[in-house]
Amino acid sequence: MGTVANVTNLPHLVSAICNGNYQPAELAEFVDLVQKISLSYLKYQEVIGKHIRWERNRNMGELEDLALDCVAGLFMRNESGEFIQFKKYFCQSAADPGEMDEHELQILLRRLVIKKTKQELSRIFKERDPEGAKIVRNIKVAIKSAPDFGSFKEMGREYIYLVNGNGKAHHHSGTNGRNGTNGTLKERANGNGHLNAAFLRKTQPSIPEKHLRGEYLNRYSPKDPVSTGIRKMLKVVKEDERYQNYLALDMVARIMRHTSLEMARERLKAQVPDSSPLDDLKLKEIEKRKVAVLQKIKNKIVDQYVASKKISREKGEIYY
Incomplete structure (x- = not known):
């Protein structure tokens, strides 16, 4: 809750984002706020033992980038340039979010960001490790x-x-x-x-x-x-x-x-065959003996059958 509390006037900021009358600095502040809420949730998940980041890469920047990836979908705009998800979410509770109680607004914003972070984490996990996602599903x-x-x-x-x-x-x-x-x-x-x-x-x-x-x-x-x-x-x-x-x-x-x-x-x-030089030598010796045996068979067929005209040369070739 402390991350949201750092914003000086949250109702005004959310109202400006939903109504589309924000300044570039206000948009940057709001993006930073949403990212920090997502980041705090990701850090908490790591504290309780979840493996969020790649095991080989434990730098802090990766977690911040992941938080931004998780909430990026919230900032989709329509043809009029309105942030459709924020407007739909906050304006269903009040006509103007600027008139809402700040504490209630903090709860709503945190709930939305964490829900989106959970959804995107699940999607990212399935894309990053489909085999792991399948194992988790089978366990459940x-x-x-x-x-x-x-x-x-x-x-x-x-x-x-x-x-x-x-x-x-x-x-x-x-x-x-x-x-x-x-x-x-x-x-x-x-x-x-x-x-x-x-x-x-x-x-x-x-x-x-x-x-x-x-x-x-x-x-x-x-x-x-x-x-x-x-x-x-x-x-x-x-x-x-x-x-x-x-x-x-x-x-x-x-x-x-x-x-x-x-x-x-x-x-x-x-x-994978584990062959040694001795194995290679044995294979060559076997191949040499095989060729010699085949030659002996051919000679015997020619001498005993083809030469005596018991079978034709064409038939003799079939045998060998």
């Missing part, structure tokens, strides 16, 4: 389909866990055990069905990604469906009480992606 489908998976959201991040026993999770009776907790973990009293922090081992640290990946590779099979892969990872943390009894969805997706790439690399390596 598996969570909804499998009765022994539960999930909850906390600080904007989705987590997965294995439910207790034979599919009965500790969750509110009015939920399905997959999305009802929404990050509000309560201690379970008298077995009343509430998802509890003790079951999830919330006080324990999360398992290091490198350690989980190693354990998962020990149990991995190329024929495993997505649900089985998730289950194997969750069993690692369920059995090891040193760590939290749940995993972040994005970590699961990342490990699955890296594992599939590793397996593909190993298969390619296996297809």
